[in-house]
Amino acid sequence: MNGNKNFIDFIIDAKDSADLYDGFVKMSSPKTLEEFFKLKGYVVSSDDCEKLIRAKSDFGIEEGRIPPAY
Amino acid sequence: MASTDSSRRLSIEVTKRCNSSCIHCFAGASEKGSTEIAYEVLKNIIIDGADAGYRHLHLTGGEPLLHGDIFEVIDKALEKGYQTILLNTNGMLLNGHMCQKLAQYPELTISVSLEGSEALHDRFRGNGTYQRAIKGLETGLEAGLEIIIFTIVCKSLLPDLPRFADQLFTRFQGIKYLTLIRLIDSAPINSIFGKELLRPDDFLNLVRAISLLNLYGWPTTLLNDPLINLVARMLAISWIPESKELHQQGNLMVMADRSLSVSHTSDAYCGQYGSASIENVLSYDPYRQAVAPDKLICPACQYAQICHDNGLLRPVDGHALGLTDSYFCKAVLDLMAT
Numbered sequence: 515m516n517g518n519k520n521f522i523d524f525i526i527d528a529k530d531s532a533d534l535y536d537g538f539v540k541m542s543s544p545k546t547l548e549e550f551f552k553l554k555g556y557v558v559s560s561d562d563c564e565k566l567i568r569a570k571s572d573f574g575i576e577e578g579r580i581p582p583a584y
Numbered sequence: 585m586a587s588t589d590s591s592r593r594l595s596i597e598v599t600k601r602c603n604s605s606c607i608h609c610f611a612g613a614s615e616k617g618s619t620e621i622a623y624e625v626l627k628n629i630i631i632d633g634a635d636a637g638y639r640h641l642h643l644t645g646g647e648p649l650l651h652g653d654i655f656e657v658i659d660k661a662l663e664k665g666y667q668t669i670l671l672n673t674n675g676m677l678l679n680g681h682m683c684q685k686l687a688q689y690p691e692l693t694i695s696v697s698l699e700g701s702e703a704l705h706d707r708f709r710g711n712g713t714y715q716r717a718i719k720g721l722e723t724g725l726e727a728g729l730e731i732i733i734f735t736i737v738c739k740s741l742l743p744d745l746p747r748f749a750d751q752l753f754t755r756f757q758g759i760k761y762l763t764l765i766r767l768i769d770s771a772p773i774n775s776i777f778g779k780e781l782l783r784p785d786d787f788l789n790l791v792r793a794i795s796l797l798n799l800y801g802w803p804t805t806l807l808n809d810p811l812i813n814l815v816a817r818m819l820a821i822s823w824i825p826e827s828k829e830l831h832q833q834g835n836l837m838v839m840a841d842r843s844l845s846v847s848h849t850s851d852a853y854c855g856q857y858g859s860a861s862i863e864n865v866l867s868y869d870p871y872r873q874a875v876a877p878d879k880l881i882c883p884a885c886q887y888a889q890i891c892h893d894n895g896l897l898r899p900v901d902g903h904a905l906g907l908t909d910s911y912f913c914k915a916v917l918d919l920m921a922t
Contacts, residue, residue: 521800525746529793538796539821562800569799573823583805583826 519556521566543567592834593670594633594862595642595847598626598657600840602647604674606709608736608777610768611848613646619840620646623653627660629838629857634664636863641666644848646840649677658689667691672734676713678720683727695734695763696721700741700748708736725758732760734807737790738767738780745793753802761803764794768849781905784915791815795823811913814894818920829897833875836862846874887917 519527528534534554541547544563551558558566599620602613621629630641641661648654648671661669668691675696678686686692698717699705705714724731733752737745749762767781782790791812797804806812808830816824831846836854838844844854844865852874854865865871877897882888891897891913902912909915 522746522750525793525796525800526743528796529742529746529789532788535792535796539819565801566799569801570823573798583828 521551521556521558521562524551524554524556524558541567590639592638592832592836593640593642594629594636594638595644595835595837596621596626596629596657597644597646597837597840597848598648598651598654599646601650602645602674603650603676604647604709604713606674608708608767611644611646620651621838621840621842623656625842625857626653626657629862630657630660630664630666632862633836634661634666636861636866638862639665639667641669642672643669644672647674647677649673649682655685658692662689662691668693670695672697673720674709674713675717675720675724678724678729680723680727683724683729686724687727687729690730693730693732693760694724695732696724697734697736698752699736700744704740721756725756730760731756731758733762735762735764736767737764737782737806738777739782739786740780742782742786742789742793745790746797749797749802749804761805762797763805763807764790765807766790766809778904783905784902784907784912784919787811787912787916788815788919791819791824795821798823798825810895811900811916814891814896815916815920817894818890818917826895829895831875831898834866835875836866836871844871846871850874881911885911885914887914 528538537550537554538547541550544560544567547563547567548558548560551563597611600611600613601618601620602615605614633641643654643657645651651657658669669689670693672695678696686694696717698721699708702714705717706712721731735741741748752762753759767777790806794804794806794812795816805825806827809827810829812824812827831850835846836844837847838857842857844857845852852870854868854871854874877892878899881899882891896913899911900913901910902915903910905912907915
């Protein structure tokens, strides 16, 4: 039972699982991402899903660029 | 003639003295260390560096805050036009008085070393050091210092890395970002910590973790390891900030014994400071060879072009891991190809 896992738990699991990670990468909308998390047994809020999808865009995934160093 | 590369950094190992004796220290510093650069010499290095066009200074050690003239060094650097100064510390000397003085310099960024949990930190750095570092971190943030965290990534940390980062950014909200450093296979580490070195599959796990932490809003990077950008690109993700080669043209380090090199971990000897100007050292053959793209190993590798395109100019040694061909980078890329 992993229904109480949050996004940090997801990172812990996904770093060791290409399938889980790739599944996350493919999600392109907050709604499908939230459903993805629910299906996999993680509780991630709608706000966080929106934030994650927005962050994907902000980091330039579509352009394939490398973000500048901090 | 001064270089126009505005990003290059002059590093000075101001002292080998340290108030800790970390068993993974790649600088070879310790409580018994006595080699130190006197202020008069430091002043000349700073002036010489400024004349050579450096605008970014890196003060390291040892524990640089143990140097009795460290504030004079900072003052001189700013007077000579350096725009940013990065100072590495273990955080244990960041008391109220020290932090108030450091906070007077907006150009200063302080890196505080934390190695994960208290148990792991103290295992690497000595009993009681975690609590002292945390106290220093809290005091520094309260004083308004710009602080980044340096953390060595090893086998023991990797499973807990996401939680460590989450707790770090949640508890210490003023931290600017988390800089991870892959544990390297120097001889003393190999004998003590061989089992702690990341293997190629661990590296892929690290890439995924860092990318997700960045997406979540916990800014995390891997120091001087462009292999991570290459892997991220091959995974078609781009949520990891650029990580440049440490041994890149322009970067120079003056060691506490005044020898010149590219970094703590470089075996390139580029002479002694004082025998020539810094500008001249940058054109010496040993220096140019140390920062030049590899011509012996990489050209025969099937990944040479993609590595070059992504800023990885030299093979990453994996000898201590017992890899078949001893190159960590190739083993990682082979793993991705399977």
